[in-house]
Amino acid sequence: MPVSSNLLASIFLHVSLALLVGLWSPMLNDARLNDQSLPIEIxxxxxxxxxxxxxxxxxxxxxxQEAPAFERTTAPSAVQPDTMPLPDAAPPPDKAPTPExxxxxxxxxxxxxxxxxxxxxxxxxKPKPLLDIGRVQALLNKTPDQEVSDSGVSKSEAGPSAAERLTLNEVDAFRAQMRRCWSPPAGAKQAENLIVQVRLSLTPGGAISAGPVVVNRALLGDPFFRAAAESVLRAIRRCQPFTMPTEKYASWRNIELTFDPRKMLGG
Amino acid sequence: MNAYHPSISPRRGLAVLAMMFCLLPIPALAALKIDITQGNVEPLPIAVLDFDGEGSVGQDLATVIVADLERSGLFRPVDRDAFIERNIGVNVRPRFSDWRVINALALVTGRAVQHSDGRLLVEFRLWDVVAEEQMAGLQFFTTPENWRRIAHLVADAIYERLTGETGYFDTRLVYVSESGPKNNRVKKLAIMDQDGFAQSELTRGNALALTPRFSPTAQEITYLSFYRNKPRVYLLNIETGQQEVVGDFPGMTFAPRFSPDGQKIIMSLERNGNSNIYTMDLRTRETRRLTSSLAIDTAPCFAPDGSRIVFESDRMGSQQLYVMEADGSNVRRISYGEGRYATPVWSPRGDLIAFTKTLNGRFLIGVMRTDGSGERILTEGYHNEGPAWSPNGRVIAFFREGRGENQGPALWTVDVTGYNERPLSTPGWASDPAWSPLIR
Incomplete structure (x- = not known):
């Protein structure tokens, strides 16, 4: 029956997709970490x-830096006075307003x-990368096999066992460490565009062993985002080493952080 | 990878996806994901070394740069007494650990040398102390007496690189300088650098001068002058001192502002007790009437893209803010809060409208989004008025006046977040500030 063969094909493809995503997304993450040495790839x-x-x-x-050399031109010629009544004018200021x-x-x-x-x-x-990892990542994020809990902590299915997972208190302790170091871009225009995702690896002592790398770096061409991303990278580097439960190292060795200033900035 | 396209079929998409994965190296463990939504908004600690150079110019440059950055509220200059490394050439990598110890996140080094042709060469580098890399490096040539402007340009470059926003330090403000008793004030136009230096007067004070507004494209202002007791809108060229009346209208013109391209003036024309909004093209002298209500429509201001206009009107009873298209169509009210709203000013960034609000006998300065939502009051008091945006849309200058008989107005600035409220020093009383565009 044509229907069932289509159904079978569909199931096969969905399972393949789930497997690919489940197995390969962490691989992708880690591979990128190991490959990175510069904090920003732009x-x-x-x-x-x-x-x-x-x-x-x-x-x-x-x-x-090759700044565009610009010449200061002299002031544009003034509007010629006409016969209309003029209010009192003082002589122009001594200091030439647009000096050479x-x-x-x-x-x-x-x-x-x-x-x-x-x-x-x-x-x-900005060079256009051949493979835009950000787009692949965006694709992965839309797949249903990643659970995001209310606490904002999520794991892919290939993650550590329950005993190795960080408790909510432990995650909160990590957040508290980051909070002291991170200064969000208050007053910036369109804070919703300033969500920065970074990935890094830590040593058992909580120091950075790889990264941090900006994940959503397609936005780095925007100076606001670039400044926000750099402030995040500074915060992470400044904050290390992080105090983490050593016995659960497997669960926090690789971390992906999403810095979202919207709540703070009322965006 | 150009085979990957959103419109391809799911099956082929999957194949392409699988192919892309095959190109990637082999894996390890999952990453723990954590959202960080809380931080600690604080000024960025920055160290600015005195620039190398003969005489005092190197130290003077650093002093002006530090003052600019500090006044913005976004930076906290590290006390120079704390510096460990003091003499770094501009072409040498700093010992970053020495700067991390004193908690500086950014470092500025530079030098100023007299060039063989007599010009001053100023160069600087901005370093990211944590990432241990250069963030910016520029040099400027100028005549030696222009060193203050170079300092502002350097501060602008640092500000831009670290915040992503355009700087505003190389700018000036025009304001109304006031003197004399309250019932007989002399009001002249005056100009100064944004840090209060280089003060000078633009008019002599024989005729009352009010509401100066900068051209966004030229060193020109438009303002209201009571010449021979007739209030009319004038244009004044700052460099030459030359002036002219804008248009030859039968009634009284007031509340002028430039269009974003500097080619038009938008203003109010009052006749028989009601006022409407007009534009005048400065080249063709063509005038155009945009509103025709029986109410008082005034204080018009263009959006930075020139597509819309915000203005105040009492057409529905109390004074409120309205937005219309640039041709006067599609008028809609945007302010619905308690109190009366006046002097709307569209942010150069386009995202906000600043206003003066009168509520329970107090004058407040606030901002709202361009659809009227998200109203926030930035400062309040007995009398605050006349908001004017910095050219990057980050800071609002305004004036504040006390209650007493012998009190006069003074200029203040406040960050768009509502923090960092500061006085701007002027030699005497001052009101109605207007911020220039970047001078470049």
Whole structure:
């Protein structure tokens, strides 16, 4: 019967999807952690120049962010006075309001263009990654096999046993540690866009062993999000080592944190 | 990976998904997921070293930068007495551990040198002390007497990099400088840098000057002058001192503001006791009437994209805020709270409208979303009035006046969060501030 064969195909595909997601999503997470060394993967010109600078002349480096050089033009010519009645005008202020000013970046020496420690192109715009991990992750998050409890703690099915799981008190203790270090971007526009997800691995002593890495980094092109993400990374690095129950190391070795400022900022 | 597309069939999508997973390395354990929704909003501790340089200019630059950052309320400059590492060249990586010990999260190093052509070269680097990496590095050339502006530009660059918002330190404010007894005040226009330096007067005070507003695109202001006791809207070029009347209207014009592109003035025209809203194109001199009610429609202000206009009106009895399209259509009331609402000002960021609210005999400054929801009062007191946004939409300047006979108004600023309320120092009494766009 055509219906049942379709049904079978459907069941087979759903089971395959569940298996793939259940088994591979943690693998994906961990693989990314191990692969990461830079805190943020967007390659800015700053970082590029810094890398080049370290590679070439550690003490005499003079590489700069290539700021758009702009010339200050003189003031636009004033509106010519006409015959209308004028109120009293004082002479214009002594200080020239738009003084001549130029902002110039140091032109890059040819020697800085060679010997980069990592094979980096010189991006004028944010490079588009071939595989957008953020999108894959978004796809995974929509699958039904991840339970999210009311406490905001969730585990995938491949997680540790019940005895190894952190209690709510232990999770709260971790949150309290983070709370002291994290300064959310108060007053920023559209706080709902400033939810930062990061992943990191910890040593048994609670220090960072890998990461932290921004997961939803597709947003890093936005300066507000970038600033928010950097404040999260600073908070995590500053806060370590975290005090955690050593006997449950297996359950907190890899952590994914979602920093959500909306409640605090009334967004 | 370009085979992956949202519109492909589920089966093929699954195949592509499986293929993508096959490209990834092999796995370990699950990650524990925790939501962090509480933090501790506090200013970012930043250390600013005196810039290297001959004479006092290096220290002067650092002092102005520190003052700018501190005044914003978003930064807490670390006391320089605490510094362990004191002499770092601008081209040397700092010893980050020395800065972590004193709890600095960001560090600024720089130098100022006289170039061979006589110009001053100022360069700086902003370091992330925790991540141990450079966040920004820029240099500026200028004539030596412009060093204060360079300091503001450096502070802007630091602010922008660390908050994601555009800076506002390289800006100025125009305000009404007041003197004399309450019943016979002399009111002149004056201008200063946003930190209160470089004060000077723009008008002599023979005619009453009120409600100055900056052009968003030029060093020009529009304001109301009672020349020969006739209130009319004027344009004043700050650099040349030249002025002109805006339009030749039969009645009294007031409450002027520029359109976001600087090409039009929007204002009220009063005739026979009722006032309506008009725009005038500054190039073609063409005027256009936008409202035609029998009520008092005034204090119009464009949204930053020019598509809508907020204004105050008593058309339904009490003074309330209304929004309409730029052509005057689709008028709807947005304020429904207790009290009367006036002087609406659309944030340059577009997300909020600031206003003055009168409630139980007190004057409050508040903000609401552009649909009227989310009203928040930022400051209150006997008399607070005249909100003006910083060009980045983060800070509101306003004036506050005490109750007494010999009291005069003074300028204040408050952060859009309602925190960090501070006085802005002026030589005398001051009211009705107007914030310039970034000077660049």
């Amino acid at each position: 390659i800015t010109i700053d970082q590029f120049t810094k890398l080049v600078e370290e590679a070439t002349m550690p003490d005499e480096a003079d590489a700069r 000013l130029t902002q110039e970046a140091v032109p890059e020496e040819p020697r800085f263009r060679v010997a980069s420690p990592v094979p980096l192109a010189r991006p004028q715009v």
